[in-house]
Amino acid sequence: MLKLIKTMDFKTICFCLFFILFSLIITLLSDLIFGSISTSFVKVLGKTLMLCLAAIALDLVWGYCGILSLGHFAFFALGGYLIGMWLMYERTKEIIIQAFAEQLLPPTPSEIKEAIGIQIFGVVGGSEIPSIWIFADYLFIHLFLIIFIPGLLALIFGWLAFRSRVTGVYLSILTQAMTLALSLYLLQNDSGLRGNNGLSGLQNIPGFTSFPQSMVSILFLWASTLALILGFIIATFITKSKLGKLIQGIRDDEDRIRFLGYNVETYKLFVFVISAIMAAIAGALYYPQAGIVNPTELAPIASIYLAVWVSIGGRGKLIGAVIGAAFVSLISSFFTSGQIPDLNLGFIIISWVDWWLIILGLSFVIVTLFTPGGLISAFENIYKRSFGR
Amino acid sequence: MSDILEVRGISVSFDGFKAINNLSFSIGQNELRAIIGPNGAGKTTLMDIITGKTKPDIGDIRWGKNNISLIKKSETQIAQLGVGRKFQKPTVLEYQTVEENLMISLKNSRGFIQTLIYKYTEEEFTRVNEVAKLIKLNKILNKIAGELSHGQKQWLEIGMLLAQDPSLLLVDEPAAGMTNSERTDTATLLKELSKTRSVVVVEHDMDFIRQLNCKVTVLHEGSVLAEGNLDHVSKDNKVIEVYLGR
Numbered sequence: 001m002l003k004l005i006k007t008m009d010f011k012t013i014c015f016c017l018f019f020i021l022f023s024l025i026i027t028l029l030s031d032l033i034f035g036s037i038s039t040s041f042v043k044v045l046g047k048t049l050m051l052c053l054a055a056i057a058l059d060l061v062w063g064y065c066g067i068l069s070l071g072h073f074a075f076f077a078l079g080g081y082l083i084g085m086w087l088m089y090e091r092t093k094e095i096i097i098q099a100f101a102e103q104l105l106p107p108t109p110s111e112i113k114e115a116i117g118i119q120i121f122g123v124v125g126g127s128e129i130p131s132i133w134i135f136a137d138y139l140f141i142h143l144f145l146i147i148f149i150p151g152l153l154a155l156i157f158g159w160l161a162f163r164s165r166v167t168g169v170y171l172s173i174l175t176q177a178m179t180l181a182l183s184l185y186l187l188q189n190d191s192g193l194r195g196n197n198g199l200s201g202l203q204n205i206p207g208f209t210s211f212p213q214s215m216v217s218i219l220f221l222w223a224s225t226l227a228l229i230l231g232f233i234i235a236t237f238i239t240k241s242k243l244g245k246l247i248q249g250i251r252d253d254e255d256r257i258r259f260l261g262y263n264v265e266t267y268k269l270f271v272f273v274i275s276a277i278m279a280a281i282a283g284a285l286y287y288p289q290a291g292i293v294n295p296t297e298l299a300p301i302a303s304i305y306l307a308v309w310v311s312i313g314g315r316g317k318l319i320g321a322v323i324g325a326a327f328v329s330l331i332s333s334f335f336t337s338g339q340i341p342d343l344n345l346g347f348i349i350i351s352w353v354d355w356w357l358i359i360l361g362l363s364f365v366i367v368t369l370f371t372p373g374g375l376i377s378a379f380e381n382i383y384k385r386s387f388g389r
Numbered sequence: 390m391s392d393i394l395e396v397r398g399i400s401v402s403f404d405g406f407k408a409i410n411n412l413s414f415s416i417g418q419n420e421l422r423a424i425i426g427p428n429g430a431g432k433t434t435l436m437d438i439i440t441g442k443t444k445p446d447i448g449d450i451r452w453g454k455n456n457i458s459l460i461k462k463s464e465t466q467i468a469q470l471g472v473g474r475k476f477q478k479p480t481v482l483e484y485q486t487v488e489e490n491l492m493i494s495l496k497n498s499r500g501f502i503q504t505l506i507y508k509y510t511e512e513e514f515t516r517v518n519e520v521a522k523l524i525k526l527n528k529i530l531n532k533i534a535g536e537l538s539h540g541q542k543q544w545l546e547i548g549m550l551l552a553q554d555p556s557l558l559l560v561d562e563p564a565a566g567m568t569n570s571e572r573t574d575t576a577t578l579l580k581e582l583s584k585t586r587s588v589v590v591v592e593h594d595m596d597f598i599r600q601l602n603c604k605v606t607v608l609h610e611g612s613v614l615a616e617g618n619l620d621h622v623s624k625d626n627k628v629i630e631v632y633l634g635r
Contacts, residue, residue, distance in 0.1 A: 242507040245493055249482045256480045259440060260494050260553055261468035263501075270501050 012236050015319065016229045019049075023225040031214035042217040043203075043289045048329055049224040050286035053231045055310050055325035056318055057278035060235055062307065063315030064244065065271045066251030068168075071175030073302040074182050075150040075276040079283030080293035081186075082146045084199035087288060089136035090206035092119045123197050130192030146284045147277050154276030155269065162265040162272075167254070176300045183298035198294025202287055220289050227285055228322075231278050235318050238274070247271055308360070312367050314374025323375055332356060391454065393418050393557055393587050399438060399448030400611075408434045409445065410611035416557065421583035423598045423619075424591045426608030427631060432591045433477060435608070436559050440474050441467040453556070469499060473555030477562050479542035483535035487526050487545060490534050491517045494549035517552065523578070524548035539566040547578065558588045564597045576600035595619075 026045060029036040054076050061067045096115045100107040107115075117129045135141040161174055189195035205216055238244050249257045250264055258264045287293040306325070313324015334340070335356035343350040371378040395415040401408055409431045416422055426432055437443040439450060441464040450459040452470060459467055468474075482490050495513050498504060521527035524544040526537075534545060543563055550558055560579065564572045576597060582588055583603075592598055598605060598619055605622050607614040609631050615622045622628050 238505070241505050242493070242509075243501060243504040245485065245489055246504060248485065249493055252482045252484050253480055255476070256482060256549075257493075258464050259468050259474045259476075260549070261465055261499050263463075263465045263499070266501050 011319075012233060015232055019225050019229055023221055026221060027218055030218055032218055039214045039217045042214075042221055044330075044333060046217065046221040046224045046289045047286050048326055049221070049228045050282040050289075051306075051309070051329045052322045052325045053224075053228045053282035054279050054286075054306060055313070055321040056228075056231050056235050057275040057282065058306055058310050059315055059318055059321035060238065060278070061271055061275040062310065063317065063321065064239055064251065065247040065268060067268060067272060068172045068307065069175045069272070069275070070172045070300065070303045070307060071177075071179035072275070072279050072306055074175075074179035074298050075154065075279040076283035076286070076302075077293060077297040078150045078153070078182075079146050079280030080202075080287030080290075080297065081193060081199060082142055082149060082280075083284040084202050084287055084293050085133060085136045085193075086139055086142040087202045087204070087206065088120060088199050089116065089133065090139075091201060091204050091209075092116050093137075094206055094209065095119070121194065124189040124195050126189075132192045146280055150280035151273050151277045154273045158269045158272040159265075162268045176303070179298050179303055180300050183295045183300075186295040186298065196295055198292055198297075199287075200292040200294075202293065203289070203291040205288065217289070220285065224285050224289075227281060231282075232318060232322070234274075235278075238271075239318065243267065243270075308364055310374075312364060312374055314376030317374070317376050320374045320376035327375075328360070332360065335359070391418055392416060392451075393420075393453060394439070395451040395456075396435075396439070397449045397451065399445040399450065401434065401438060401443060401445045408611055409438065412448075412608075412612050414606055414613055414616070416587050416589060419583060419585065419587055421580060421588045421601060421603040422590070423601055423603055423605045424589060424608060425593070425595075425598060425605060426614070429610075430608040431611040432608055433561060434611075436474065436561055436591065439467075439559060440464055440472055465499075468553075468555075471554075471556035473550035473553050473558045475543075475546050475550055475558070475560045475563060477565070479539065479546050481534045481537075481542050481545050481549065484533065486531050486533055487521065487537070488517060488530040490545060490549055491520055491552045494552040496552070496554045520548050520551050523551065525574075540568065540571045543567065543575070544578075547575075551582070556586050558582060558586060560588065560590045562592055563590060564592060564594050572597055573600065 026037070026042060028034060030042050031037075031039050054072060057075075058069060058072050061069050061072075093112065093116055096112055096119065097107075100112070100115075113129060114127070118127045121127060121129070129136075135145065157175075157178055161171055166174060185191055186193055186198075187196050193199065203213065203216065205211070208216060208219075211219075239248075246257060246262060247267055250267060254264055257267075283293075309324040309328045310321045311324070312328055313322065314320025335352045338353055340352045342352065367374060371381075373380075392415040396413055398411050398413050399409055400411050412431070412435065424432055424435070434443060438445050439459070441459065441462055445460065448460075451457065452459050452467075452472075457470070459470075462470070482493070485493075492509060492513070495509075495516065497513070498507060518527060518530075521530055524547060526541060526545060526548065529537075534542065537545060543566070547560070547563065563575050563579065567575060572594075579588055579590060579601060580603075590598075590601060602619075604617065605619050606616050607622050607625075607628050609627075614631065615625045615628050617625075
């Protein structure tokens with residue numbers, strides 16, 4: 001038993017070291033030092049790390065607890081919106097104060113507010129700052145809200161769903177409905193979050209405007225690495241605890257756990273809320289690197305992709321989820337970037353942007369058929385075959 | 390002998406079909422009881438009602454010395470009061486090892502914060518080993534439960550209930566899918582268990598009931614048809630008519 005714990009710790013340490021080393025190398029290669037890779041690529045890598053964290057979050061509820069949530073991007077994007085509100089407000093405020101500085105009379109607070117309102121909401125035909133932006137001036141409140149609001153949404157949704165004993169595919173459909181409903185709501189111009197324009201200019205960090213983007217991207221890369229490592233450690237801790245065994249028991253046989261005297265609904269709710277919070281934190285670090293968050297991010301398909309990544313990587317294993325999200329999302333952005341020339345086979349022209357989805361679908365089918373445990377279990381089997389005996 | 394469980398005139402119907410009809414009976418402290426009856430007699434429904442899975446339309450169920458009513462309690466609360474249940478189909482955690490299955494069943498904290506930081510004690514490891522020995526799985530503690538034979542799964546589930554240490558054990562068809570020698574062992578085990586707790590066995594198999602050598606309750610169409618030892622009930626005309634004679 002002790003031996004097992006030691007090897008587990010070893011795995012976690014390896015994971016941490018790998019990502020720290022990775023970020024170090026990227027930092028060295030970035031525009032800041034050697035300049036071998038572009039700032040935008042650093043951002044892609046930073047974003048990928050946060051998709052990995054979202055994948056860990058999904059793996060926790062799906063791979064371990066058996067709740068296939070197809071709405072995790074709702075939490076992810078909510079995290080983005082919540083940090084985005086502060087970023088956009090503060091940034092706009094800075095610009096407006098600068099603009100007013102050229103005038104003789106210093107502006108009154110209400111004048112500044114009015115100008116901010118016009119600047120941000122002019123695009124949806126408004127000028128009033130909606131009441132949900134009341135805390136947009138306070139970073140710490142918004143940092144708290146990143147945890148609180150997605151957590152609360154997960155709590156209410158989960159409580160209603162689990163209490164009524166909705167399980168399996170019905171629950172998945174409900175989560176899809178949740179993310180779709182939220183997405184449709186945010187699409188409205190009077191939702192107070194700029195409708196389909198979403199929040200933009202998030203890459204400009206207030207207070208850091210004198211910093212070049214190459215620097216900002218590296219800062220976010222490190223923040224993302226830290227968040228991913230922390231998320232991994234917390235998830236490992238949860239899955240290795242007695243609670244971790246319990247939620248796996250719930251996945252395998254809910255009734256058995258219930259009749260052993262455990263309150264199944266409480267456990268499900270706990271895991272679901274923790275997972276939603278992890279996804280929200282991932283989103284809060286993702287969108288400043290992406291620069292924009294809008295309602296299409298919450299489209300049901302996004303959450304389905306997340307589930308596909310996790311299952312290609314290997315659900316029920318945290319590293320599997322990370323591998324799946326990293327590889328598939330990187331390859332995906334490679335194929336859909338339009339940088340690869342079309343392949344002319346004579347009778348058909350393969351344009352990778354379109355064909356990528358077919359490749360993804362095929363690889364999903366192949367993984368499901370031949371290695372249901374995902375890439376990670378395929379690696380493990382190869383490893384066992386070569387060194388096991 | 391004071392009663393640990395008293396079922397008072399419960400009825401339940403599903404879409405107009407009366408599965409349980411004004412049924413009353415009681416189980417004494419440390420009693421071994423067999424419940425038999427033809428298909429559809431309401432045996433499993435009765436178990437569902439006692440464990441809180443199904444709520445009766447009328448009637449009451451009283452538990453323990455303090456006569457607590459179980460009617461309003463959830464499955465979890467009833468299990469925590471000390472009712473253990475073995476399902477008809479062996480229900481174990483298929484992807485976890487025998488040891489993990491037993492560890493999870495041990496009687497300790499059930500709150501989620503406690504389970505998050507829970508550390509198993511030496512005594513608990515010893516207890517798991519004892520239980521494993523009793524159910525003859527101590528040599529394969531690290532085997533995944535899904536790889537066990539049908540009979541071994543049945544035993545593992547009984548072992549999980551033992552680890553849970555309930556005062557009343559409800560066992561639904563424990564001998565199903567077992568070889569003859571396994572049946573004998575199971576009967577011996579259940580008799581042994583009934584020395585320290587009450588055990589209720591629902592079973593079809595007459596030979597198995599005979600081996601248990603205990604009081605038998607015959608159910609028919611949702612109510613008690615006859616009660617007594619096996620020889621007594623098997624001479625009862627009504628019982629012969631509806632069940633044994635066919």
